[in-house]
Amino acid sequence: MIIEHFDTDYLILLFSILLILGVVTTKLSSRLGVPSLVLFILVGIVMGSDVLGIIYFDNANVAQLIGVLALIIILFEGGLQTKWKAVKRVMAPSLTLATIGVLLTTAIVAVGVKLVLGIDWLGAFLVGAIVGSTDAAAVFSILSGQNVKGKISSTLEAESGTNDPMAVFLTLSFIELLTTDNGNVFLFIGSFVWQMGIGLLIGLLLGRLSSNSINKISLDSSGLYPVFALAFAVFTYSITAMVNASGLLAVYVAAIIIGNRDLVYRHSILRFNEGFAWMMQILMFIILGLLVFPSELMDFGLIWRGLLISFILLFIARPIAVFISIHFFDFDLKEKIFLSWAGLRGAVPIVLATFPLIAGVENSQLIFNVVFFVVLTSALIQGTTIQFFVKKLSLSGPVKAETSHSLEIVSIGHANAEMIEYHIGENNELIGKTLKDVQFPNKVLINAIVRDKQLETPTGDTTLQQNDILYILVDKNSLKHLNEFLERQITTRDFVG
Structure with a gap:
């Protein structure tokens, strides 16, 4: 039965079922060796109108809203867990990958899209921009279960946390060029400098303000501290976006500052945000799965074109971008190969693919379907072979301790x-x-x-x-x-x- 009327109790029941399926799916993903994001998307597809027909969903605006909110929370949680001492040693190559690497990937994929799909150059570059960045949600999720050398994992995490702004900037720029006649290259360059610079500045300022506020405020319940921290994350994104700067960059920078300072109730803040990030990741991928109609994907012409574009991205564009971007940095051949292979695509490209749909760009539905196909193949092919490449390239790090134990102090709200x-x-x-x-x-x-x-x-x-x-x-x-x-x-x- 397709939902046509919003019955409150029915929707709440459906929401609980989706969360239960999402959590159970994470257990299955580890056993099957398949990234959880793939199974989340499949849950959405199966629940959608083309399969079981339980939910009909085609609202790109709502999907975009949920996707952006989920990305804020996922980036915030990832930043809280990031160790600055490890990241600062690889910040230069990470930022190079997040900027020059994304530009190179965009350009190479655009050439492939032009040849494969035959659309105009601006549309081809739009597709390249959408799939140009690695995905924080996918990378954080995959690396959390792997034993990868600190240098490599830190590089990938820092890159995925900082390259979204470049992809967003390029995507919006090409959409503007496609929908208006007022495009100006110099204005775009100025806009990019503004977005990155102001985003970084606001992230630094609000990161310090947030951590100081968390430590100095005296709340009645310790359970309010994680909510207070999360509120600052959403506020950081919002205030940055209001001045047309990069909100995602600001959130990630603020989270790194907060996570690397002394915090009261640190354990509670980290655990709350970890759980909430998982919930939003489940919800986001299921919603994005609902937005896809399998009947449109099961087209042989789309399948072979999507596979060809995925091949260009995975085996040509990403490796070239990595090898050129970090040529002057201290990475050996094996490390460059792994960095090339571990650049997973995930939620960000799919969320960005909703922008052309909303803007009414020509071929927007084709672009969305191609991007979805690329993300799915990236997650399936790269995500399932990460551990193989870690072992094959001898890039295993020291065994990480699993601190699954927890001691809590009850009624600690007013205790010093x-x-x-x-x-x-x-x-x-x-x-x-x-x-x-x-x-x-x-x-x-x-x-x-x-x-x-x-x-x-x-x-x-x-x-x-x-x-x-x-x-x-x-x-x-x-x-x-x-x-x-x-x-x-x-x-x-x-x-x-």
Whole structure:
């Protein structure tokens, strides 16, 4: 039955079913070795009018709204988890990939689209711009389950977090050229400088303002702190977009600043945003799947053209863009090959493909279908072979500890204390020391140690071991001193480059 009337209870039931299917799908994706985003999209397609006929959805405006909101939350969560010490070492090549790399990819794909689809040059460059950037949601999701060298994973994460603005700028510019007669190259260059510069500036300013506000405000409930942080993320995007600058860049920059500063209720903020980002990712891909009509995709002409454009992107455009962009940086051949292959496409191209639909660009439906086909093949081919390339190219990093344990303090809202989780990794100076020999800052208490998945009760004679997970109760006024102390225990060898 296709939804034609908005019955509140029915829609709420449907929403819950979609979320349940999305969560179960993540479990299946790990077992099947298929990226979860592919299965999310398939859920949307199956629920759509062309298959089961449960939902009829063709509103590109609503899809775009949900997509942009989801991207804000996903980029914010990704930025919170980004370690600045790791990213700053690869920021130069990442930004080069995010700018020059996107331009090169756009140009090469445009030539292919012109030859394959036979549309005009502006339309071909529009398609190239839409698929020109890697996708933060896809990259963060794929890399979170892989054991990739720190240098490579940091480069990919920083690139995917910063190349969306370039793709958005190029897409909107080509749409304007296609729909108006007032296009001016110099105005576009000035607009790009404005968007990137102001986006970066607002992100820096609001990142500091957000973190200071989170630490200084005294809320009645600890559960409000994650909401407060998320509100700043949406506000950062909105205020930046209002001045015609890059809101997505501002959100990612602000999130990196917030995530790398001392925060009260840090654990709660990170966990809340991680869960919310997953929910928005599920919702976004399902909605985008609903926007697709399989009857339009099951056309042999579209299939072979889509496969050919995907081939050009995966095996020609992306590798050329990577090898040229980072030619002068310290990456060996294996690392360049992996960076070429791991540039996944995901939600961003599909969301950007809704812009031509809304603007009424000629061949907009064909462009949307081709982009969707390219994203699907990218996720299926690249996403399922990432681990193979990691092993084949010998790019595995140190084993990451899975800190799935959690200790929570109930009624901590007004307490002047916080519980933090700390993993003792390789090359940590605490290894081999007893607790009584470690000069922790004042007002710090080791509450528990998880060792080999077993809970240990700490005493002064407890010897700390590699991969121990410490749960530390600390006075809020001592939190900064504790973080500085723990930071000094880690050697630079923990970053594998």
